Amino acid sequence: MGRKKCVQGNSTPPTNISAFRDEERRWKSRLAAPDLSLAFDADNIAWDSLMTAGRLRGIWTSGSGATEECWRVDLDELAELGGLLGQSRWKGKQRQGENDYAIIIRACTNSSLRAGFVFFPRVLSESFQRDLVGETLCHAGQPNLTSLDNHYTLPPGGLWNAWKEGRGDELVWRKRSATSTDAAPSDAAPAAARDQERAPSESCIDKDPAATTVGDLLPKLRWANVGWHYNWTTKLYEFERGQPPLPPLIYSCCRTLARSMPWQHAYPDLRHACDDPAASPPRPDWQRWKEAYEPDAGIVNFYQLKDSLTSHVDLAEVDAVSPLVSLSLGHSSVFLIGGTTRDVPPLPVLLRSGDALIMSGAGRRAYHALPRVLEGTLPDYLRADAAEADPEWGLYGEYLERGARINVNVRSVF
Numbered sequence: 001m002g003r004k005k006c007v008q009g010n011s012t013p014p015t016n017i018s019a020f021r022d023e024e025r026r027w028k029s030r031l032a033a034p035d036l037s038l039a040f041d042a043d044n045i046a047w048d049s050l051m052t053a054g055r056l057r058g059i060w061t062s063g064s065g066a067t068e069e070c071w072r073v074d075l076d077e078l079a080e081l082g083g084l085l086g087q088s089r090w091k092g093k094q095r096q097g098e099n100d101y102a103i104i105i106r107a108c109t110n111s112s113l114r115a116g117f118v119f120f121p122r123v124l125s126e127s128f129q130r131d132l133v134g135e136t137l138c139h140a141g142q143p144n145l146t147s148l149d150n151h152y153t154l155p156p157g158g159l160w161n162a163w164k165e166g167r168g169d170e171l172v173w174r175k176r177s178a179t180s181t182d183a184a185p186s187d188a189a190p191a192a193a194r195d196q197e198r199a200p201s202e203s204c205i206d207k208d209p210a211a212t213t214v215g216d217l218l219p220k221l222r223w224a225n226v227g228w229h230y231n232w233t234t235k236l237y238e239f240e241r242g243q244p245p246l247p248p249l250i251y252s253c254c255r256t257l258a259r260s261m262p263w264q265h266a267y268p269d270l271r272h273a274c275d276d277p278a279a280s281p282p283r284p285d286w287q288r289w290k291e292a293y294e295p296d297a298g299i300v301n302f303y304q305l306k307d308s309l310t311s312h313v314d315l316a317e318v319d320a321v322s323p324l325v326s327l328s329l330g331h332s333s334v335f336l337i338g339g340t341t342r343d344v345p346p347l348p349v350l351l352r353s354g355d356a357l358i359m360s361g362a363g364r365r366a367y368h369a370l371p372r373v374l375e376g377t378l379p380d381y382l383r384a385d386a387a388e389a390d391p392e393w394g395l396y397g398e399y400l401e402r403g404a405r406i407n408v409n410v411r412s413v414f
């Protein structure tokens with residue numbers, strides 16, 4: 001990887017901008033191609049030759065010369081899903097014969113957020129990624145709410161299922177009065193809408209015509225809730241709506257990842273962490289996660305190339321330290337992990353299709369953002385004409401080829 005100085009973005013940021021916002025601005029800028037040598041890349045880590053205490057130490061060096069220390073731990077229990085998870089099931093040449101492993105990232109080394117970020121590079125097999133893409137799109141509909149539900153009377157089976165059935169020209173009517181401030185699907189500003197976190201103003205909604213079609217609306221789908229319903233306006237869970245089960249592949253995959261992680265390596269100095277229940281902030285109860293971690297809520301984010309997700313923390317869960325498991329599918333992206341304030345400079349991380357990331361412990365209170373989806377990065381096995389895909393894959397591949405990235409992230413509310 002090249003060792004270039006950072007040249008992207010505007011050169012002179014306003015003086016009052018936080019370190020996090022500055023970094024977001026840099027990655028979002030379209031003035032120059034993004035300099036990926038500045039993003040933490042699991043393929044570009046120099047590992048020690050000997051393992052110490054069950055961990056291999058690694059150093060990643062940024063194109064700017066900054067370094068990041070990390071640790072690699074073996075995952076011995078990933079066979080649970082019949083070979084659907086695990087780097088050793090990955091077809092790419094570099095991965096053949098490798099043990100399954102996770103990387104503990106010590107992001108934000110100047111802050112107390114020293115534990116809890118775990119990265120699983122290319123952990124989802126190629127065929128499993130296709131299955132997950134299918135599941136996310138097919139479940140973006142009742143009983144799960146989507147970003148479009150407040151604005152349109154959607155086909156009962158959801159937009160994707162209508163599209164799949166060849167009903168792309170079917171009319172979809174706009175609701176007369178939308179009640180929430182969920183992302184308004186304006187033609188004019190999909191990226192901007194997405195960028196205001198998930199609850200921008202609805203000012204553009206009246207400009208849209210009264211009806212549109214299934215085909216036109218599909219690229220405007222921004223998110224779907226899965227499991228317990230989270231209201232993006234009130235920022236509270238709506239338990240009275242009941243608890244739809246998580247889609248089965250999402251559930252088993254995220255549960256397996258969180259349970260297969262040898263957490264003692266991520267929390268070596270917190271061996272008796274849960275001895276003090278009054279600790280503030282709450283200490284991670286990682287000893288229980290292996291046996292008891294149960295994801296029950298989540299969101300599926302559907303990004304198009306120009307979309308981004310601005311910096312935020314996810315703190316609505318009662319259990320605000322247990323794993324939040326995040327899966328990446330489709331185009332690659334740059335994800336920023338920061339600290340408990342936006343003044344902590346974030347670490348940019350390159351996320352490829354098939355990667356998983358867990359935020360846990362103190363890391364659950366870290367600001368994070370997705371400033372950039374990377375053009376031209378869709379792997380061949382996700383293209384419409386992928387040789388080994390099922391015959392029905394074509395439509396899914398076409399959706400991804402238009403620039404999509406899908407992120408699944410789930411957590412345990414209680």
Ligand SMILES: O=C(O)CCC(=O)C(=O)O
Nearest residue numbers: 299301314335370407409
């Ligand atoms: O798209 C991603 O990878 C991150 C999504 C995220 O942070 C969120 O949905 O809260």
